[in-house]
Amino acid sequence: MTHAPSSNTLGFIVPEPAARPGDTPDFSSIGLKLDSPAPRPDPMCPASDTHTLANSLVRVLNDEHEAQGEWNPGLSAKDLRKGLHIMLKTRLYDVRMFKLQRQGKLSFYMKSMGEEAVAAAAGMALRYEDMLFPSYRQQGLLFARDRDMVDMICHCLSNQRDNLKGRQLPVHYTWKEGNFFSISGNLGTQFPQAVGWAMASAARGEDTVTASWIGDGTTAEGDFHGACTLASVYNAPVILNVVNNQWAISSFSGIAGGNNATFAAKAIGYGLPCLRVDGNDFLAVYAATGWAAERARAGHGATLIETVTYRADAHSTSDDPSRYRPKEEAAAWPLGDPIERLKNHLINLGEWDESRHEALTEALTKEVQANYKKAESYGTLREGPHAPVSSMFEDVYAEQPWHLRRQRQDLGV
Amino acid sequence: MSDSAKMTMIQAINSAHDVLLENDERVCAFGEDAGYFGGVFGCTQGLQEKHGKSRVFDTPINEAAIVAMAIGMAANGMRPIAEIQFADYIFPGFDQIVSELSRLRFRTAGQFTAPLVLRTPCGGGIYGGQTHSMSPESFFTHIPGIKVAMPSNPYDAKGMLIAASESEDPVLMFEPKRLYNGPFDGDPHKPALSWSKHEKGEVPTGHYTVPLGKADIVRKGDALSVVAYGTMVHVALASARLAGIDAEIIDLRTLVPYDMETIAKSVNKTGRCVVLHEAPRTGGFGAELIAQIQEDCFYALEAPVKRVTGWDTPYPHAFEWQYFPGQERVTRAMIETLEA
Ligand SMILES: Cc1ncc(C[n+]2csc(CCOP(=O)(O)OP(=O)(O)O)c2C)c(N)n1
Ligand SMILES: [Mg+2]
Numbered sequence: 073m074t075h076a077p078s079s080n081t082l083g084f085i086v087p088e089p090a091a092r093p094g095d096t097p098d099f100s101s102i103g104l105k106l107d108s109p110a111p112r113p114d115p116m117c118p119a120s121d122t123h124t125l126a127n128s129l130v131r132v133l134n135d136e137h138e139a140q141g142e143w144n145p146g147l148s149a150k151d152l153r154k155g156l157h158i159m160l161k162t163r164l165y166d167v168r169m170f171k172l173q174r175q176g177k178l179s180f181y182m183k184s185m186g187e188e189a190v191a192a193a194a195g196m197a198l199r200y201e202d203m204l205f206p207s208y209r210q211q212g213l214l215f216a217r218d219r220d221m222v223d224m225i226c227h228c229l230s231n232q233r234d235n236l237k238g239r240q241l242p243v244h245y246t247w248k249e250g251n252f253f254s255i256s257g258n259l260g261t262q263f264p265q266a267v268g269w270a271m272a273s274a275a276r277g278e279d280t281v282t283a284s285w286i287g288d289g290t291t292a293e294g295d296f297h298g299a300c301t302l303a304s305v306y307n308a309p310v311i312l313n314v315v316n317n318q319w320a321i322s323s324f325s326g327i328a329g330g331n332n333a334t335f336a337a338k339a340i341g342y343g344l345p346c347l348r349v350d351g352n353d354f355l356a357v358y359a360a361t362g363w364a365a366e367r368a369r370a371g372h373g374a375t376l377i378e379t380v381t382y383r384a385d386a387h388s389t390s391d392d393p394s395r396y397r398p399k400e401e402a403a404a405w406p407l408g409d410p411i412e413r414l415k416n417h418l419i420n421l422g423e424w425d426e427s428r429h430e431a432l433t434e435a436l437t438k439e440v441q442a443n444y445k446k447a448e449s450y451g452t453l454r455e456g457p458h459a460p461v462s463s464m465f466e467d468v469y470a471e472q473p474w475h476l477r478r479q480r481q482d483l484g485v
Numbered sequence: 486m487s488d489s490a491k492m493t494m495i496q497a498i499n500s501a502h503d504v505l506l507e508n509d510e511r512v513c514a515f516g517e518d519a520g521y522f523g524g525v526f527g528c529t530q531g532l533q534e535k536h537g538k539s540r541v542f543d544t545p546i547n548e549a550a551i552v553a554m555a556i557g558m559a560a561n562g563m564r565p566i567a568e569i570q571f572a573d574y575i576f577p578g579f580d581q582i583v584s585e586l587s588r589l590r591f592r593t594a595g596q597f598t599a600p601l602v603l604r605t606p607c608g609g610g611i612y613g614g615q616t617h618s619m620s621p622e623s624f625f626t627h628i629p630g631i632k633v634a635m636p637s638n639p640y641d642a643k644g645m646l647i648a649a650s651e652s653e654d655p656v657l658m659f660e661p662k663r664l665y666n667g668p669f670d671g672d673p674h675k676p677a678l679s680w681s682k683h684e685k686g687e688v689p690t691g692h693y694t695v696p697l698g699k700a701d702i703v704r705k706g707d708a709l710s711v712v713a714y715g716t717m718v719h720v721a722l723a724s725a726r727l728a729g730i731d732a733e734i735i736d737l738r739t740l741v742p743y744d745m746e747t748i749a750k751s752v753n754k755t756g757r758c759v760v761l762h763e764a765p766r767t768g769g770f771g772a773e774l775i776a777q778i779q780e781d782c783f784y785a786l787e788a789p790v791k792r793v794t795g796w797d798t799p800y801p802h803a804f805e806w807q808y809f810p811g812q813e814r815v816t817r818a819m820i821e822t823l824e825a
Binding site for chain 2: 464
């Protein structure tokens with residue numbers, strides 16, 4: 073999209089998305105080159121060899137649902153079904169939790185609808201020991217690592233079994249056993265922290281990599297640029313993922329500079345390698361993550377990956393996207409739906425069919441429901457039981473200083 | 486005589502922007518989601534459509550850059566009003582506020598100034614967890630060179646925002662988000678109240694100002710003085726009323742520079758004082774107030790000055806009401822101060 077100032081006056085430009093409510097969705101401006109898939113450079117190549125990839129798109133699944141091209145990771149049918157399972161579980165979990173928020177059971181919720189492949193595929197491509205520094209929209213990583221769903225819901229309910237003792241907003245998970253760092257509500261902070269974690273791992277000579285995720289909108293924060301600088305300077309074994317889901321609450325990716333260059337292209341200035349990936353193509357995300365992990369593990373440092381996807385639902389339970397984008401936009405998204413695409417691929421291979429899909433959907437729906445029932449038996453936000461109130465004064469410091477002890481006594485707990 | 490209308494605090498803030506944008510072409514307003522959408526709380530809703538995209542617009546998500554851009558614009562003759570989406574997210578902009586904004590006039594011997602307004606919703610009570618609940622005012626009251634304000638009702642919010650934008654100094658205005666849609670007296674079990682039944686919900690539609698630096702005595706009394714601001718003003722009023730305590734309640738409104746004259750006059754009269762804030766206790770603004778009260782009113786005091794505050798912990802999601810300094814704690818402090 074170009075925004076020329078009117079000829080007779082100077083002024084500054086405030087970019088606008090191609091379509092607002094009432095308009096016909098239009099994605100022609102975001103430069104998706106679907107017919108010329110990106111080549112796959114050697115993972116040990118110089119960073120500059122990847123820089124033409126900043127403007128193409130790594131794709132494996134074509135519109136006929138076939139896996140093709142150099143990036144095809146050649147996954148077994150079993151692994152493909154596992155990927156489908158993780159994505160579907162994520163979606164059904166999200167749907168249920170969102171509903172529960174509407175019923176007043178949760179204070180808040182955020183779905184990852186439409187971008188499930190980003191977390192599910194990366195989660196499968198990485199090793200369990202690899203450290204994760206996600207944003208709040210990669211709950212699929214937890215399912216990829218088989219986290220107990222009851223524990224996840226207990227966190228969202230802030231109940232007595234919440235491993236975070238009721239201290240965090242729902243979806244701001246922490247899971248140390250699963251090598252999953254603490255999700256912050258403050259945007260972007262995790263990105264440079266991930267680089268630091270990666271450097272500590274490298275300093276000990278471990279061959280684990282660290283992966284982090286940040287939203288398109290959040291690339292505007294200084295922390296994004298700090299992370300890229302650090303990762304490049306120190307050759308840190310880290311994978312820096314920009315999840316470009318086109319929206320940051322109500323502002324489209326152009327407000328973060330996405331009209332003028334791709335997010336992948338930001339890597340060029342830092343001398344980092346980059347990949348721009350069809351984020352709704354499970355196999356492409358899997359392959360790109362594998363490429364970056366192999367490179368990092370071999371001591372060749374960080375990669376910036378842009379996953380191009382679409383936030384198919386509201387930003388959160390506090391948001392109403394019909395006020396700022398066309399309702400039909402999700403359906404018009406040219407990269408389709410990640411679950412549908414992998415499902416159709418499996419069907420194409422003769423490894424899946426509609427009735428199995430329906431059965432899986434039903435089984436997972438029941439699983440989520442049963443897990444919610446179980447989680448609720450440990451308490452809810454409004455009714456409790458919670459962690460003891462006195463626990464609010466714990467973990468502020470390693471040991472409780474006198475003033476906190478006094479405040480706890482003041483509260484009578 | 487200008488007309489008036491019933492307004493929520495959001496509508497009053499919106500109306501202040503509207504009046505300022507209308508009256509002064511140097512004024513512009515921006516922030517994350519503040520343009521087309523009109524802000525996540527709606528404080529700038531409809532203003533882009535009315536005043537144009539170069540006057541009300543979205544910014545990238547970078548609070549440091551938002552503050553810095555506002556400094557540059559203000560220094561170059563504009564009157565920006567920037568929204569920081571939540572006070573919890575102001576910290577990437579802290580360096581620009583502490584090291585640049587507040588000192589520009591001083592370090593350039595007045596050659597450059599940055600008369601701008603930063604507005605940001607603060608405070609808890611909406612189950613926002615630790616990243617949507619902070620009251621970080623005391624980080625900013627410690628900075629020489631910026632004015633810090635926190636209105637407690639629609640009438641003051643509009644008048645103070647206009648005064649802030651017309652001030653030659655940079656002003657940071659905290660807006661207690663729990664008060665946006667109605668007064669909140671600290672009792673979460675009561676149905677939400679509406680501003681339409683509150684006298685301060687009646688707001689002139691046109692231009693007026695509420696001067697910065699002037700406190701408001703919202704309830705007269707002789708037994709003790711209560712100094713509060715933001716949401717705690719309403720908690721204090723309800724506590725005094727329900728406990729039948731003859732408290733004089735001062736809504737500070739501006740924290741820097743604060744209205745010591747009004748405070749001292751009241752404390753010298755009552756001889757007893759309680760200071761309230763939702764922010765944590767240690768190093769909180771209450772400490773400053775109490776230090777000054779004991780310096781100026783020591784010989785009039787008949788009891789130690791007490792503080793009721795949030796605890797020295799992050800704002801816990803599940804324990805919102807055990808954290809929030811509600812009526813029970815406020816009433817207890819008032820009684821202890823009366824009996825001391
Ligand atoms: C430092 C900071 N500033 C602002 C916010 C408020 N906020 C929360 S999410 C969000 C939009 C983020 O968009 P994006 O980075 O694209 O991620 P997405 O939500 O699309 O996954 C904003 C502005 C915040 N949480 N932290
Ligand atoms: Mg986004």
